[in-house]
Amino acid sequence: MLKATNLKITFNPCTPIETRALQGLSLEIPTGQFVTVIGTNGAGKSTFLNAVSGDLAVDSGSILIDDSEVTRLPVWQRAAKVARVFQDPMAGTCEDLTIEENMALAQCRGSKRGLSWAVKASQRDHYREHLAKLGLGLENRLTDRIGLLSGGQRQAVSLLMAALQPSRILLLDEHTAALDPRTADFVLKLTQRIVAEKQLTTMMVTHSMRQALDVGDRTVMLHQGQVVLDVSGEQRKGMDVKDLLNMFEQVRGEEISDDALLLS
Amino acid sequence: MSLFSLFGALEIGLIFSLVALGVFISFRLLRFPDLTVDGSFPLGGAVGAVCIASGMDPFLATVCATLAGAAAGVLTALLNVYLKIMDLLASILMMIALYSINLRIMGKPNIPLIMEPTVFSVLQPEWLVDYIGRPLILIVVVVFAKFGLDAYFSTQQGLAIRATGSNPRMARSQGVNTGAMIILGMAISNGLVGLAGALYAQTQGGADISMGIGTIVIGLAAVIVGESILPSRKLFMLTLAVVLGAIVYRFFIALALNSDFIGLKAQDLNLVTALLVTVALVIPLLKQRYARRKRV
Ligand SMILES: Nc1ncnc2c1ncn2[C@@H]1O[C@H](COP(=O)(O)OP(=O)(O)OP(=O)(O)O)[C@@H](O)[C@H]1O
Numbered sequence: 133m134l135k136a137t138n139l140k141i142t143f144n145p146c147t148p149i150e151t152r153a154l155q156g157l158s159l160e161i162p163t164g165q166f167v168t169v170i171g172t173n174g175a176g177k178s179t180f181l182n183a184v185s186g187d188l189a190v191d192s193g194s195i196l197i198d199d200s201e202v203t204r205l206p207v208w209q210r211a212a213k214v215a216r217v218f219q220d221p222m223a224g225t226c227e228d229l230t231i232e233e234n235m236a237l238a239q240c241r242g243s244k245r246g247l248s249w250a251v252k253a254s255q256r257d258h259y260r261e262h263l264a265k266l267g268l269g270l271e272n273r274l275t276d277r278i279g280l281l282s283g284g285q286r287q288a289v290s291l292l293m294a295a296l297q298p299s300r301i302l303l304l305d306e307h308t309a310a311l312d313p314r315t316a317d318f319v320l321k322l323t324q325r326i327v328a329e330k331q332l333t334t335m336m337v338t339h340s341m342r343q344a345l346d347v348g349d350r351t352v353m354l355h356q357g358q359v360v361l362d363v364s365g366e367q368r369k370g371m372d373v374k375d376l377l378n379m380f381e382q383v384r385g386e387e388i389s390d391d392a393l394l395l396s
Numbered sequence: 397m398s399l400f401s402l403f404g405a406l407e408i409g410l411i412f413s414l415v416a417l418g419v420f421i422s423f424r425l426l427r428f429p430d431l432t433v434d435g436s437f438p439l440g441g442a443v444g445a446v447c448i449a450s451g452m453d454p455f456l457a458t459v460c461a462t463l464a465g466a467a468a469g470v471l472t473a474l475l476n477v478y479l480k481i482m483d484l485l486a487s488i489l490m491m492i493a494l495y496s497i498n499l500r501i502m503g504k505p506n507i508p509l510i511m512e513p514t515v516f517s518v519l520q521p522e523w524l525v526d527y528i529g530r531p532l533i534l535i536v537v538v539v540f541a542k543f544g545l546d547a548y549f550s551t552q553q554g555l556a557i558r559a560t561g562s563n564p565r566m567a568r569s570q571g572v573n574t575g576a577m578i579i580l581g582m583a584i585s586n587g588l589v590g591l592a593g594a595l596y597a598q599t600q601g602g603a604d605i606s607m608g609i610g611t612i613v614i615g616l617a618a619v620i621v622g623e624s625i626l627p628s629r630k631l632f633m634l635t636l637a638v639v640l641g642a643i644v645y646r647f648f649i650a651l652a653l654n655s656d657f658i659g660l661k662a663q664d665l666n667l668v669t670a671l672l673v674t675v676a677l678v679i680p681l682l683k684q685r686y687a688r689r690k691r692v
């Protein structure tokens with residue numbers, strides 16, 4: 133379970149370029165729920181995810197994961213609870229390390245790193261099994277540097293890595309945005325499969341309204357650093373993209389163009 | 397070149413391969429441009445020499461020197477991690493601070509170790525001459541260091557250090573305490589350099605305050621020369637390349653200094669090193685450009 137209360141983050145405060153990225157954002161996600169997050173460019177989606185992961189410190193507000201307060205913890209101390217996949221495929225893996233070494237790093241997420249071998253023979257089989265499920269032929273390339281893989285392949289491995297260890301929340305920030313449509317579709321399907329298999333509590337940022345409604349159990353829209361729309365259950369099932377736009381206009385009381393939300 | 401100077405080159409090359417391994421850890425694995433080594437090398441020499449001169453067992457003295465080097469590395473890392481001082485600057489601060497500290501430790505610009513026991517005089521059997529015995533002992537030390545590092549950097553902890561250098565943001569998101577890893581890596585790196593300094597002082601008959609000048613360039617030269625003679629991405633090969641680089645580099649220097657027709661003297665060493673590093677850095681660029689032109 134994730135509970136964010138009244139989060140505020142201001143970049144460059146008291147300067148001409150002051151940006152109030154989060155303006156009292158509150159959101160509660162029960163365990164096992166898959167939430168899609170939408171919003172215009174600059175709405176604060178990435179800022180929110182970075183606040184949850186600990187990459188950004190909040191100015192005020194509190195973040196609870198499973199009833200334990202993590203607001204002031206650094207990223208590495210939250211890692212046992214938070215798994216994430218970055219938008220940039222290069223960001224989520226270590227290009228100098230091999231595929232198996234990257235997976236070994238993820239295997240240790242949340243536990244102490246000692247002096248035992250990072251990649252053990254038994255784990256190697258385990259990794260191979262996981263990679264085989266991707267159907268990308270990566271199971272035969274365990275000792276290849278991950279820098280040799282394509283963006284889509286790396287993103288798929290990043291997803292596997294995020295799910296290797298149990299986590300309380302999985303953060304996906306436009307993790308298919310840098311991929312070509314076919315690969316993006318593949319990675320999205322993989323995401324749905326892994327989330328369903330492990331029943332992960334998940335937040336996925338996307339710019340596709342279609343995807344936002346089709347994937348997951350609940351859709352949240354951010355605008356100017358706040359949650360302005362929150363639909364789930366029956367209401368969400370009956371909705372299409374047009375309804376979502378209309379609701380947004382009602383809430384904000386202003387016209388927004390389709391382009392602003394980058395419809396698909 | 398005489399057999400004597402050949403073995404001399406091997407001896408110094410082996411000592412500097414420890415420096416090169418240290419530089420490899422900071423510059424390559426951690427991507428931390430660390431100039432502390434110019435201070436931690438003479439620090440190791442100073443601590444080793446002072447301890448031995450005061451009657452301490454040479455092995456214990458060498459261990460002390462190693463720990464002193466490690467402490468210097470930790471301090472540089474602390475400046476960077478906690479005080480947020482830029483890595484290069486933090487190491488320069490540490491380097492100049494160490495100059496004064498080394499003078500304080502030694503109390504005078506040099507400490508001779510002519511009659512004192514050294515790790516070499518203790519280990520070396522009577523019937524073996526110095527110039528063969530010392531490189532043999534050093535080979536054992538370097539082999540231990542190389543394989544030790546290979547093993548360490550294949551453990552969970554070692555992998556976390558490599559990840560910290562390669563992609564710190566990803567490392568943190570995987571639960572790696574990157575600050576602690578930088579401190580640990582820098583301790584290992586400068587510990588090796590301190591060890592090299594202590595061994596150097598014991599083979600050269602004493603410690604000298606100026607013995608550290610240019611250590612970093614020699615270490616980097618070894619790394620770069622090694623990488624160009626044995627290009628690889630595998631850790632095992634990389635550390636091997638670094639060790640070989642240090643030895644090969646030393647042979648080149650000995651060759652240059654020994655060939656009368658070039659007319660180089662010992663004081664030209666740093667200039668030659670700087671030129672060599674420049675050439676080694678430029679060659680890959682030229683290769684790339686040449687390869688591109690051929691393709692067009
Ligand atoms: N490091 C930063 N320094 C200054 N301003 C920032 C920083 N990061 C984000 N911002 C600003 O905060 C606001 C919210 O940015 P954020 O990246 O969260 O938007 P987003 O919803 O993820 O947008 P996008 O859809 O483009 O990814 C923007 O106005 C942005 O310019």
Ligand SMILES: [Mg+2]
Binds near residue numbers: 177178179
């Ligand atoms: Mg964003």
